Amino acid sequence: MSSFLRPDLLTFQAYSANPPDKTPSQLLDQLDTNECPYDLPPAVKQQIAETYVTQIQTNRYPDGSHADLKAEIACYVNEMAGIEAIEATHISVGNGSDELIRSVLIATCLGRPSSILVASPTFSMYGILAKTLGVNTIEIPRRESDWSIDPDRANAAIAQAQRDGQPVRAIFVVHPNSPTSNALSADEIAWLATISDETLVVIDEAYYEFSRQTLVGQLRPNWVVTRTFSKALRLAAHRVGYAVALPDVISIFEKIRLPYNLPSTAQAAALTALSHRKTLLAVIDEIISERDRLATAFGQLASLRQWRSDANFLYVRGANDSLNLAQLATDLRSKGTLIRHTGGGLRISIGTPTENDRTLANFTALLADA
Ligand SMILES: Cc1ncc(COP(=O)(O)O)c(C=O)c1O
Numbered sequence: 001m002s003s004f005l006r007p008d009l010l011t012f013q014a015y016s017a018n019p020p021d022k023t024p025s026q027l028l029d030q031l032d033t034n035e036c037p038y039d040l041p042p043a044v045k046q047q048i049a050e051t052y053v054t055q056i057q058t059n060r061y062p063d064g065s066h067a068d069l070k071a072e073i074a075c076y077v078n079e080m081a082g083i084e085a086i087e088a089t090h091i092s093v094g095n096g097s098d099e100l101i102r103s104v105l106i107a108t109c110l111g112r113p114s115s116i117l118v119a120s121p122t123f124s125m126y127g128i129l130a131k132t133l134g135v136n137t138i139e140i141p142r143r144e145s146d147w148s149i150d151p152d153r154a155n156a157a158i159a160q161a162q163r164d165g166q167p168v169r170a171i172f173v174v175h176p177n178s179p180t181s182n183a184l185s186a187d188e189i190a191w192l193a194t195i196s197d198e199t200l201v202v203i204d205e206a207y208y209e210f211s212r213q214t215l216v217g218q219l220r221p222n223w224v225v226t227r228t229f230s231k232a233l234r235l236a237a238h239r240v241g242y243a244v245a246l247p248d249v250i251s252i253f254e255k256i257r258l259p260y261n262l263p264s265t266a267q268a269a270a271l272t273a274l275s276h277r278k279t280l281l282a283v284i285d286e287i288i289s290e291r292d293r294l295a296t297a298f299g300q301l302a303s304l305r306q307w308r309s310d311a312n313f314l315y316v317r318g319a320n321d322s323l324n325l326a327q328l329a330t331d332l333r334s335k336g337t338l339i340r341h342t343g344g345g346l347r348i349s350i351g352t353p354t355e356n357d358r359t360l361a362n363f364t365a366l367l368a369d370a
Contacts, residue, residue, distance in 0.1 A: 008134070015128050028333070029358055031349040032340040034178065034207070034313050036234045038283055038352070044276050051268040062264040066093045069267050072274045073242050077227075080209075083217045090219075090244050092253040095261045097206060097228040097241030101172075102129050103253045104224065108169035108200050109135045115166045117157060119149040121179055121343025123204065126172040136166050147180035147307060147315075149173070151191035158199070171195060174204040176211045179340065179347035181309035183213045197222040200249070206231055207311040209284055216244050224249055231312065233273045234280055238266040287312050291350045297360050303367050317345040328366060335362040 039045075070088040077086045094100040109116065115136040118126050127137040140157050143150055158168045173192065176183040184192075184203075192201050201223045203215050209232030216225050224245035230236035240262065243253060273280060291309055298306050298316060303323055306316040318325060329341040337359050340347045348359065 006134075008131070012131060013128075015125060028336050028338040029351055029355040030338050031351050031355065031359060032338045032347075033236070034231060034311070034347075034349045035236050036232055036280075036283065036287070036312075037350070037355060038234065040234050040273070041276075041279065044272060044279070048265070048269050048272045051272065052265055056264045056268065058264075060264075061260050062262060062267060064259045066262060066267065069093055069262075069270055070242075072271055076274055076277065077216055077244055081214050081217050085219075086216065086244060089247040090250060092243045092245075092250045092257070093262055094241045094243065094257065095266075096230065096239040097204065097226045097243075098125055098129070099257070099261060100226050100241050100243045100253065101125055101202070101204075102133070103243075103256055104170055104172075104200060104202055105130055105133050105135055106256050107249075107252045109133070113166045114169045115161045117154065117161075117168045117171045119154065119173065119177075121147075121177075121345070122172070123174055123178050123206075124342070138168065142177075142180065146185075147177060147182045148185050149188050149191070151187070151194075154191070168199050170200045170202055172202045172204065174206065175213065175215065176207050176310040178206070178311070179313070179343045179345060180307060180315045181311045181313055181347075182307065183211050183310040184215075189215065189218075192223070193220065195222065200224060202226060209233070209281060210288065210312040211310040213310065219244070219246060221246055221248070229270050229273060232281060232284060233270075233277070235266075235269055235273055238269040240266050240270045286353075287350050290353055290356050294348070294350065294356050294360060298363070301363065301367055304363075313347050313349045315343075315345050315347050331366050332359075332362050335366070337362045 070091040070093060073091050074086045074088050078084055110133060115138050116126060116130050117138045119142045120139045130137045138157050138161055140153050142148060161168045173184060195201050199222060203223060203225045205214055205225050206228045208214050208227055224243050226241060226243050229240040291312060291314065295306060295309060295314055298304055298314065303319050304316045305319045306314060325346055326341055329339060329346060332339060350356065
């Protein structure tokens, strides 16, 4: 292989999403990426299409300042959290929140000895993006009883990284965590508040609308909250994410992002989705009650162990090591249920009631055979 390429990238494993299955003979219930199971209502889609036709000039670059979108996001964040503190200067917009994760790494780690700290199992993109940038990732295990982070263990890892000359510049936590579905506990939040301002604390609230728990009202100088339009706001196809932090941090994210990182159509879609937020978020209650229905039913399956979920997905493992989860995921797929085998367990997104019925029936049938 060409020697101009970085040798570490030759063996690097990129994030691999399941390709959408287009074979009509094998339609799958796509319960592997934690999206909202419902497309945008046709009238909302139509409005985005009209904006495209009447207002977007395709020969012109998008609004690189994201001014309108930032103002609307700030209103949304305040309204949902019942606060007034957030203004457009507290917001940076990314091409998905994945882009913001990369901005964090660039802003904190590149060009100097650095590490990031993650608590596993967790969202894999932190480690994957760190690797692409040559940034070291320190992983500590979560407590298996409730998937919380042990602050003593985390502090010990931070101190060790300092001694090793690769200080932890950013800590990534998910609220609620993926794949394990637990929101941060009061103890974990208290620990995050003790992190010194040598380190940026990233609180990833991708599933905020489902957990209805947020730390945006308690922002500290070294905290950043990231969110996405890909889940509850039903815009995964458009790739829109945002960060909320104090203006000093946001101004650095704004400096290092690409100038036109968000296409005009994505900005229009995000603005339209926000203007219909009441309609779009009206299905959250159904998704939460479906989650609880599924959790109760999974509780009857003796071969599975599950944990409480604060999100729009469930996380299960085998009640003992004899259950082959990789095989179970493959067998579910062949029955039409696509879930994610990750972090040593199975992550099952909550779908429509019909999809959930099929999921449950497929699990029950396969586990009866196991
Ligand atoms: C915890 C978490 N953060 C971030 C993302 C990425 O979101 P986006 O689609 O905005 O890049 C995901 C996507 O699954 C996620 O689970």
